[in-house]
Amino acid sequence: MKLPSIHMFLFIFLVTLSHGQLALAREANSDMAEEIEKGPNNGRLLRQDDFALExxxxxxxxxxxFRVFITQGEQPVDANEVLxxxxxxxxxxxxxxxxxxPENHYLRGDMEIYEPHSFVVSVHAEYQGRQYQWEYDNFEGRTKISDQMATAIELNTAxxxxxxxDESLKVYGKIRLAPNAMRHVSARFDGQVRQLHATFGQRVEKGQLLITVESNESLQTHKIFAPITGVITEQNTATGEQTQGKSLLTIIDPNQxxxxxxxxxxxxxxxxxGAPVVISVPGSEQVxxxxxxxxxxxxxxxxxxxxLAKIDNSDGYFNPGQFVVANIALGSYQVPLAIESEALQSFRDFTVAYAKVGEEYEVRMLELxxxxxxxxxxxxxIKSGTEYVNKNSYLIKADIEKSGASHDH
Known part of the structure; x- marks a missing residue:
């Protein structure tokens, strides 16, 4: 069983065990929601005697x-006469x-109702010397989970x-030899190879004796030394053969x-x-x-x-021809607010995180x-300093969806 499934199973079990009446409460809330009276403008209709406020x-x-529409005895009331x-x-x-x-035939609120539309609504109205008051819950994207349960299901916060x-760019490439990492060794004069002091596959040091050649003209011997440190990867001659102006040995420095x-x-x-870059071979931990x-x-x-990026391969971890992954540093900068991407969930048409206040959790619609x-x-x-769920936030989403929290206007 995958770990998220274990968390979900434990979460459902604890909810059932610790909140046995939760389903009944939600059913009651659902029944209440069905009884909410709506006005002609699709708002919530609040009544007291023959006075009605939508x-x-x-x-x-x-x-x-918010916009408010007032009627008394089913007749519209002048918006200028109501506070x-x-x-x-x-x-x-x-x-x-x-x-x-007042605006036209209704009253218009003086501030934006920002998301989430989750709050306790308290309404006060005055008309012809009488005062009217209502209060009701309008919650969405909110749930309550005890700290004990949150700990049990590893509901972590930050x-x-x-x-x-630290922004970087991920790219792909291939390793090859550096331009000066290969040397072809040949004789300055045609002659016979009298002795090979190093052969194919052997590692040699710069200045090490490689070949002794006897000149065809002067019959004098000439010594050929290694121009670089490296490994002999090609051998095109043997003792007793003529040099014939060809490449006798090829040396590669695998460190370059x-x-x-x-x-x-x-x-x-x-x-x-000059941008810093970190290079690695897929499947290897070496970088x-x-x-x-x-x-x-x-x-x-x-x-x-x-x-191009130079690689010091003194440790011998890399080889020419290998495919590599590289992360090129583009720069560092600070942002005022940031959130772990693992915390993000979807809610209606929004990308959200879940803020925690006490033992209650509620959506925060984010602009990213x-x-x-x-x-x-x-x-x-969301504001700086807000505590939010950064691990297993999908459990909060699941509980809210199960509760049927609606977006009631």
């Missing part, structure tokens, strides 16, 4: 706002105090705050490698020469840190630009920005 959220071509105040008590005892002013983003990294045209402007040193003049068949390494920049929708 409180509707209007959000067509405007940010959400209305609405207080919305949000989670954490945050109160939105809304006053109204705090919204600033974050330094180069990574060719392909960067697409849409990203090339983000990368600068090397280096820098972008140069680029090729031409582009690949897919129009990607090839950037840049994404870097498991973190997402927050542009709006």
């Amino acid at each position: 409180l509707a959220i209007f959000e067509e071509d405007t940010p959400p706002e 209305v105040n609405v207080k919305l008590t949000r989670l954490g005892n945050v109160i939105d105090d809304i006053n109204f002013y 705090t919204i705050g600033p974050k330094t983003f 490698l180069m990574a060719e990294l392909a960067v697409f045209p849409s990203d090339i402007h983000k990368v600068s020469l 090397i840190e280096t820098k972008i040193s140069d680029s090729l003049v031409t582009v690949n068949a897919n129009q990607s630009k090839v950037l 920005g840049r994404q870097v390494d498991g973190w997402v920049e927050i542009l709006g929708g």
